Amino acid sequence: MVSVNDSQNCVQLHALQAGHLTLPERFFVHPSSDNLKTTVPSLSFLIKHTDSKSGNIHRLLFDLGLRHPTTKYPQPVQNHIGTRQPLTAYPDVVQSLEHGGLKPNDIDLVIYSHIHWDHIGDPESFPNSTFVVGPGTSSLFGNKSLRGGHSFFEENLLPEGRTIELPSVDDKRATKITQQSDISAVDIKFNQSWRPYGRLPRTIDLFQDGSVLLVDAPGHLPGHINLLARIQQEKYVYLAGDACHDRRILTGEKQIADWLDDSGHVCCIHVDKTEAQSTIERIRILEAEGVEIIFAHDVSWEQDTKNSHRFFGNA
Template identity: 55%
Template sequence: MGSVFMNKAPPSPPESASEATVEVYALQAGHFTLPERFFVHPASETARRTVPSLSFLIVHQDPVTSEKTRIVFDLGLRRDVKRYSEPIQKHVETRQPMETLPDVTKSLAAGGLSPDDIDYVMYSHVHWDHVGEPRDFAKSTFVIGNGAKALLHGAGSLRGSHSFFEADLLPSDRTLELPNPYEEVDEETKKPQSEGKGPDFFQEWKSHENLPRVLDLFHDGSLYIVDAPGHLPGHINILAKTGPMTTVYLAGDACHDRRIMRNERKIGEWLDDHGHICCIHADKKLAEQTIERIQKLESDGVEVIFAHDFEWEEDVKNQSRFFGQA
């Protein structure tokens, strides 16, 4: 097994909810190349950067039953790009060079797990470079943010060649869409989940620290699903407590370049062939607000990792934090 983030051994059963923790491991899930001008401003017309598409394994252990729940957050790139829809394949041609291996399945195998060991696959959002190969996870339940299902089935009018989606991406009988963060959850919806064991996906969204809408997934403060609006409808992040004094924030595509986090660059925009202003974020203003909240978390000592965080990946001290690495 690999090294836990900031926590070398599985946590002892907590004496109280505030002491509950989870294990978090990084998973390699491919690399591809981004033109900087679509993501940051200012940027030269020719600047390009090869970035990872990181995924994560999260392990929660029930303190009473010792039962483990294994969650994979994002599946990264699909190992065979020809299995993407034709519009996505055309977009992939603009993101070369690209390397799709090792993918999530190989990264899990490096630590002794197979897709059948994964209880839940949770997507930060449903862009092509995060959805991977769902058919590998034949026994897992898929979890998507509110609004993602409509996107998959053609709703909305997003611009840009990156915004194509696959209606048949997920198995309908094994997919949960989270409740709307901006509406109350009715009692009939949340009661069956709250009475059961394991993760509770249909509870009321509540505030936590500077985050206005989160779900305390195990009701023990160890793992929060965070509403992270701006990038794409249904975009969610993860806040994970990995030790008594350590917390990791998995930020998905809330930001694509740490220079934005350091206020050295702004979010990029460009004109499409029809003269329309485009942005990698569906709602730039909301994305900026989400980034501000993440900046506050980071200033308070929370470790922040983005899905395409090449700076984090290139840091030598993080190499041992991938699943299966000593």
């Protein structure tokens, strides 16, 4: 995974509790029992980067988990939440930050893996942060073609004047700013193109030192991105968002599920199942090469006692 041009700068990475929800397995894995359900986390991650030249410190959040209280969601999302019980949004990401001594104003960037309801938290809690979303995210607002109760997207979700939408992977421009944005984080280099990095065909090297890479991860939803972080020399963590909802799909024990909705349409939790399978295959190769993989709903990672100290404030 290491590029010869990397300065070997590393970042600190912590997990944040940001709520739990319950997933009916038949919508996510195959084969599965119709009645089997699993309560899983919706993880957020805090990344601290120190620029090796300027000494500037930047703090990033990758996903915000569930919104607290859930009554702040629009009614269509609240209706869908009724199918994901038991569910709790406590502690939320703000409370988890406070557990480790930080406040929302300490966060420079909020990076969304994608904008499904269980990852967006409450952006109003971060009034001074710049928000970053993947290419094609803005196409989801007002989109009526996606099926399922989870496919409702708040048109005023992204903060006006503080949101950057990354460019299409085919776009020669470095970035596309959905609203005019005053980025105070001057060391963060959005002014670059998607480039291959090791096994990953499309990445953006956020600080141009190989420590934090945004990764195009198509298949689940337009705008879905992952993040690769170098936390020690030669040690990487890959935050895989919703590229996979169950680790047994990554291991090959299970397959991605399909189901019929009430109208008889074939549905899948991924908008492009073929692309999703290709993304999962790339992640599978990374894991075989020694990269640690963490999914947003990674209940086995969360419950592993070896990881308890990796939650912010627990060390």
